[in-house]
Amino acid sequence: MATVFDRILSGELPSATIYEDERIYVFMDAFPQTLGHCLIIPKRAQPDLFTMPDDDLAYIIQFSKKLAHALRKALSPDGIRVMQFNGEAAGQSVFHYHMHLIPMWHEQKMGGHGDKAVALEALQATADKIIEVLDV
DSSP: OOOHHHHHHTTSSOOOEEEEOSSEEEEEOSSOSSTTOEEEEESSOOSSGGGSOHHHHHHHHHHHHHHHHHHHHHHOOSEEEEEOOOSGGGTOOSSSOOEEEEEEOTTOOOOOTTSOOOOHHHHHHHHHHHHHHOOO
16 A cells, blocks of 8 residues: 555655655655654655665665754754654554654744644745755
């Protein structure tokens, strides 16, 4: 069964793209917990950390550092949460490995995931700010 990420990768569902190459796709979370909440997914889908090839994991981790720098430059957060869930009991809801980068500001409360969708145009506007400073 196709996941929402498979549907995004196939172009069936729209997304606010930040970056794409032959190995990964990076985009804004449609239900962000904070401004700038974005996701990195591999194009070679695996359900979780346990099944991900080491080279793909290394590539995603290395790119996450570039993306974190771009988030810091574009949005000036006080910190960035990097999160990844494995298994339903751990909170994983899409069984296609993915990493969240979530900008955080002092005294800000993080919204619940899936609480409220944000319009694609607003997400792309934030993505464009990140793209402008992303060093790839």
